[in-house]
Amino acid sequence: MTSTTLPASSLATPAQIPAAGSADFTPRYWLFSLPAVLIIAGVIVFPWLFTLYMSSQDWKIGGGPEFVGLQNFAELFRDARFIESMGHTFYFTVLAVVLPILFGTAAALVFHREFPFRGLLRTIFVMPMMATPVAVALVWTMMFHPQLGVLNYLLSLVGIGPQAWVYSPNTVIPTLILVEVWHWTPLVMLIVLGGLAGLPREPYESALIDGANAWHMFRHITLPLVWPFIMVAIVIRTIDALKAFDTIFVITQGGPGTASETLNIFLYLQAFQFYKIGYASAVVVIFFVIIIMLSLLLLYARQKSKWNA
Amino acid sequence: MKRLATKLGFYASVFVLVSPAVLVFLWMISLSFKNELDNTAFPPVFIPNPPTLANYVDVFAKNNFALYLWNSILVTGGAVLIGLAVGVPAGYGIARGKAHKFAILILVARMTPALSYLIPLFLLFQITGLVGTVTALVITHLVITIPIIVWIMIGYFENVPMELEDAARIDGATTWQAFRHVALPLARPGIVVGGILAFIFSWNNFIFSVVLGGKASRTLPSAVYNSLTFEQISWGPLAAAALLVTLPVLLLTVLAQREIVAGLSAGGLKDG
Numbered sequence: 001m002t003s004t005t006l007p008a009s010s011l012a013t014p015a016q017i018p019a020a021g022s023a024d025f026t027p028r029y030w031l032f033s034l035p036a037v038l039i040i041a042g043v044i045v046f047p048w049l050f051t052l053y054m055s056s057q058d059w060k061i062g063g064g065p066e067f068v069g070l071q072n073f074a075e076l077f078r079d080a081r082f083i084e085s086m087g088h089t090f091y092f093t094v095l096a097v098v099l100p101i102l103f104g105t106a107a108a109l110v111f112h113r114e115f116p117f118r119g120l121l122r123t124i125f126v127m128p129m130m131a132t133p134v135a136v137a138l139v140w141t142m143m144f145h146p147q148l149g150v151l152n153y154l155l156s157l158v159g160i161g162p163q164a165w166v167y168s169p170n171t172v173i174p175t176l177i178l179v180e181v182w183h184w185t186p187l188v189m190l191i192v193l194g195g196l197a198g199l200p201r202e203p204y205e206s207a208l209i210d211g212a213n214a215w216h217m218f219r220h221i222t223l224p225l226v227w228p229f230i231m232v233a234i235v236i237r238t239i240d241a242l243k244a245f246d247t248i249f250v251i252t253q254g255g256p257g258t259a260s261e262t263l264n265i266f267l268y269l270q271a272f273q274f275y276k277i278g279y280a281s282a283v284v285v286i287f288f289v290i291i292i293m294l295s296l297l298l299l300y301a302r303q304k305s306k307w308n309a
Numbered sequence: 310m311k312r313l314a315t316k317l318g319f320y321a322s323v324f325v326l327v328s329p330a331v332l333v334f335l336w337m338i339s340l341s342f343k344n345e346l347d348n349t350a351f352p353p354v355f356i357p358n359p360p361t362l363a364n365y366v367d368v369f370a371k372n373n374f375a376l377y378l379w380n381s382i383l384v385t386g387g388a389v390l391i392g393l394a395v396g397v398p399a400g401y402g403i404a405r406g407k408a409h410k411f412a413i414l415i416l417v418a419r420m421t422p423a424l425s426y427l428i429p430l431f432l433l434f435q436i437t438g439l440v441g442t443v444t445a446l447v448i449t450h451l452v453i454t455i456p457i458i459v460w461i462m463i464g465y466f467e468n469v470p471m472e473l474e475d476a477a478r479i480d481g482a483t484t485w486q487a488f489r490h491v492a493l494p495l496a497r498p499g500i501v502v503g504g505i506l507a508f509i510f511s512w513n514n515f516i517f518s519v520v521l522g523g524k525a526s527r528t529l530p531s532a533v534y535n536s537l538t539f540e541q542i543s544w545g546p547l548a549a550a551a552l553l554v555t556l557p558v559l560l561l562t563v564l565a566q567r568e569i570v571a572g573l574s575a576g577g578l579k580d581g
Contacts, residue, residue, distance in 0.1 A: 028484050032402030033411065035395040036455060043452050044418050047429035054428065107326050115319070121327050123566050128330050130562040130569070132513045134530040135551035139337045142544050150336055150353045182329050190573055243422040246515045250534060264424055272520055277428050284425040291420050298420075299413075 048288070055285045059278035072282035081258060082283070085266040089242065092173055092262055096180040096241035101234055103181065104188025105226075109218075111189065112196045129186040137250035140179050141166075144251070166252050169259035176260055179247050184240060188233045195229030196222070231301040239294050242287075263287060334559075340548035341365070348544040364549035374550065376525070377532035380443060384518075384528050385511040387447040392454030392507050397500060399455075400462020401488055405471075412463055418456040426452050427520050434521060441523025449517045454507040461506070461572055465499030466492060502572035505565050509558050529554045 055072055057065035076082045111122050128136065143151045144165035152162040165175045203221045212220075245264045248254070254261035254269065261269075263283065271280035340348055341364050342357040368374050403412050430449055431440070439445040473495070474487040482490070518531035527535070533550045562569060 027406075029402040029406030029408075032398040032488065033406070033408065034402075036399030036459060037411075039391075039395055039451055039455060040414070040418070043430065043448060044421075044426070044456075045414075046433075047426045048421075050429040050432075051425065103326075106322075110319070110322055110326060113319070115323065119566075121323060123563055124327050124330055126566070126570075127334065127559060127562055130509055130558050131334075132515075132530055132551075132555035132558055134513075134515045134534055135337075135555040136333065138533065138547055138551045139333055139340070142340065142548070143333070143336065148349050148351055148353075153351065153353050182333070187573065190570060239420050243424075245422070245424060249516075264422065267424060268516075271428050277432070281428060284428070287422060287425060291422070292417065295417055295420050299416075 051281045051284050051288075054278050054281035057278040057281075059276075061275035061277055065278065068278070072279050073286075075279070076282055076286070081261070082266060084258060085261045085263050088173060088259075088261060089263040092177060092180075092244065093238060093241040095174075095177045096184075096244065097234060097237045099177065099181045100185040100188045100237055101230060103185045104233065105192050105230060107185065107189040108192035108196055109222075111193055125189065126186045128183050133183070133246035134250055136183070137179070137247040140247070141251050144175065166260070167256065169256055172252055172256065172260045176244075176248055176251065179251065180241065180244055183247065184237065187240075188237060191233040191236070192226060192229050195226040199225055228301065232298065235294055235298040235301050239291060239298070242290065242294075337548055337552055340544050341552050343545060345543060345545055348548075361545075364545035365553075367546040368550045368553065371546070372532070372536055372550065374532075374553070377527060377529045380446075380522075380526055380532075381512065381528040381530075383443050384446045384450055385508055387443075388450030388454045388511050389504055389507045391447070391451060392458045393500065393504055396455050396458030396503065397462050397493070397496075398488070399459045400499075401466045401492060401496075403459065404463045404466035412460075415456050415459050415463075418452075419460060423452065423514065423516055427516065431520060440521060441526055443526045445521050446518060446526060446528065449521055450511045450514065453510050453514060457507050457510060458503040461503040462496065462499050465496040465502075469495045498568070498571075501565075502568045505561060505568055506572045509561065509569075512558055513555075 054065070056067060056069055058068045058071070059065040107125065111118065111125070143149050144167075146152065146162060146164060146167055149165070151165070155161070155163065164171050166172045199222065204217060207217050207221060243264065244262065245268070248260060248262060248265060249268070252260045254265040267280050267283040267287070270276050270283065339355060339357060342360040342362075343354060344361050344363065347354040347357065402408065403415075426449070430445075434440045434442075434445045439448075469492050474491050477487045477491045478484075513530065514528075515530040515534065518528040519534070522528060522531055533547070533554055536547065536550065
């Protein structure tokens with residue numbers, strides 16, 4: 001946003017030619033990065049490359065690797081459980097992006113205004129995002145209990161019958177989306193709030209003179225100006241929703257049956273319950289390709305928004 | 310009249326926005342201070358009457374909570390300190406050396422699911438005999454702390470004017486001295502922001518400890534999760550444990566709200 005951030009230009013144009021004279025002192029800055037480069041090579045780049053290697057192997061923990069080429073990938077696309085988990089991930093991701101974007105943008109418009117206790121209320125609003133996901137997921141689990149849960153009681157107060165929440169294959173994914181929306185709407189709010197903070201005053205003043213109402217001003221001035229920030233929020237939300245794991249794992253472990261088994265849960269079970277690490281690595285590679293494409297989209301969106309991520 | 314209605318509508322929307330967060334956290338607190346009878350009562354009992362500390366006593370007495378707390382402190386503390394030690398200079402090196410490709414690598418690392426690092430690291434730790442040790446967890450948590458710290462420091466160092474360091478160098482300072490005595494003090498807010506976010510993401514991490522932690526080395530989130538699966542469900546102690554796990558992070562959110570907002574605007578990403 002302001003002083004804290006990486007100028008958009010520096011990353012948006014990675015191929016930029018360094019200013020004259022800067023090239024010759026570049027090497028001496030390498031030493032500063034060296035320790036981090038070594039550690040990143042070990043714990044981040046090595047796992048990436050090794051995963052790529054493992055994805056070409058038929059390998060179960062305890063046994064040895066055997067080269068099978070692309071067979072893991074071919075097998076994946078014939079695996080009904082994998083296809084089903086892709087479907088779940090898609091369903092979950094679409095709603096876990098759209099809803100927080102809508103609510104988060106609305107929340108940003110509210111918190112952009114001045115009102116008493118704004119700072120305190122904003123802190124409370126942001127808390128779900130920082131809270132330990134496992135701790136929160138445990139409380140949600142108790143709240144979803146069909147007989148003793150507080151949610152069904154609260155619904156009964158307004159005349160709605162008891163819901164099965166995570167205990168029915170039909171409602172489990174919407175329920176998990178509810179938790180995800182609760183968790184991550186604040187992040188969208190913060191990003192959009194950053195966009196609102198930089199809005200110019202003049203268009204509103206002239207619109208007021210022209211007799212525009214609040215909705216018109218939002219639709220024709222605020223939204224177009226903030227749109228690039230919303231784009232950034234959409235890409236970040238998409239990546240985060242694809243990565244959702246902790247809460248799903250704690251609340252349902254992919255159940256009932258496989259009704260809430262997303263790509264992430266599928267991957268975990270293949271690797272650490274069935275010990276098929278070659279097969280699981282192929283899932284990671286597919287995942288990785290999706291993430292890279294979305295990252296490029298993020299760089300592009302940020303360049304458009306001049307949002308200094 | 311119309312203005313009053315607009316005002317009331319506005320406060321109603323504030324209430325609607327804040328209440329889901331309030332509901333969940335208050336319910337968590339409520340569960341943790343009630344006895345088991347009230348916790349499983351229907352209709353639910355909202356206000357503990359009388360409040361009991363028995364659940365908290367239970368957490369410490371029955372569950373080895375102190376050990377897991379210590380593990381969490383070691384793992385998060387170690388990963389954040391190492392992360393700062395190597396990440397701050399790296400942020401400087403990238404910002405000044407204009408290493409854009411390296412910066413993009415860091416960005417991709419931030420976006421890769423934590424889960425995808427687990428299989429290779431698990432094999433690596435198996436070969437080296439580190440599975441189930443705190444050391445393995447500290448090393449793994451570097452996957453979280455280093456990218457976020459480097460990413461945030463790049464932004465801060467790029468905003469430190471180069472002229473100041475040039476002036477220092479003209480006065481005979483080495484590159485290291487220019488970094489240490491000019492750029493570093495100016496980028497101190499970045500170190501605070503990066504350190505806080507790295508702490509929160511590392512503290513909240515669950516999956517690394519589930520797979521790589523042993524009975525004696527696991528951190529709080531996975532320890533609490535395990536108490537859910539191995540004992541019969543008792544809501545009071547579980548809520549008390551959950552609250553204790555997330556309390557440091559919530560306190561930090563309240564105390565360092567400004568830094569966290571600044572950092573998230575810069576990093577813009579959750580962990581994992």
